[in-house]
Amino acid sequence: MSETSQSHPYLLQLDGAARERRWTNVRPRDAATLIVIDRSTSMPKLLMGKRHHGHKFMPGKFVFPGGGIEKHDRQMVVAGALEPIVEQRLMQRVQRPTMSRARALALAAIRETFEETGLLIGSKDYGMPDRAPEGPWADFAKLGVFPHLEDLHMVARAITPPRRPKRFDARFFAVDRTAIVDEVPGVIGPDSELVELVWVPMDEAKHLDLPPVTAVILLELADRIEAGFGHHLPVPFYHEVNRAFVRELL
Helix, strand or coil: CEECCCCCCHHHHHHCCCCCCCCCCCCCEEEEEEEEEECCCCCCEEEEEEECCCCCCCCCCEECCEEECCHHHHCCCCECCCCHHHHHHHCCCCCCCCHHHHHHHHHHHHHHHHHHHCEEECECCCCCCCCCCCCHHHHHHHCCCECECCCCEEEEEEECCCCCCCCEEEEEEEEEHHHEEEECCCCCCCCCCEEEEEEEEHHHHCCCCCCHHHHHHHHHHHHHHHCCCCCCCCCEEEEEECCEEEEEEC
């Protein structure tokens, strides 16, 4: 079932966003974002980073960590598999769905979070991974951290409209702050991709300078938390049809 802006208010924010469409159209790249939530207080807090003003892509915006799948995301060993319903939804509405692709999306969210914030999401209960590929995953192995997929929730999916400078087929995951098991200092700074990292109360986050899709995901996340934050809850999928966004439930 798909909804339009006439039937769902969140779509108005996406349809109303000003977007130049002067670039050559490209296929959206598989990508993943991770929302870390602190629910230890009555008002949940979200981990958000401010992008460097010098970036061509979303300069100065507050965002959740995320980015595209890299080849080593398909090779990293893990502790704890994705919940079956999460895996199932990651394989819906895609060409050539596979469990390895679903797993790589979840791992991309964890790796991108580490690269952009220095925070390691996972478990130290299983010793040191012995088959970690080179790059960021080698840092997980050195610190004795296995990425842990079982606690990841899928909360949304969104595809960038056509003829934009960069296009992503982004899956938005969420995890509790307790999943952070280690940190590498010095990642955030004036010359980094993220110049600031803050824990923002959910009711204040909507007042930050946000990309339109991030503002909508915040609304979806608030609804999901109010509904109990269970894996069983449907996952909204935002994409364009005839130059207008639709909201489909997975």
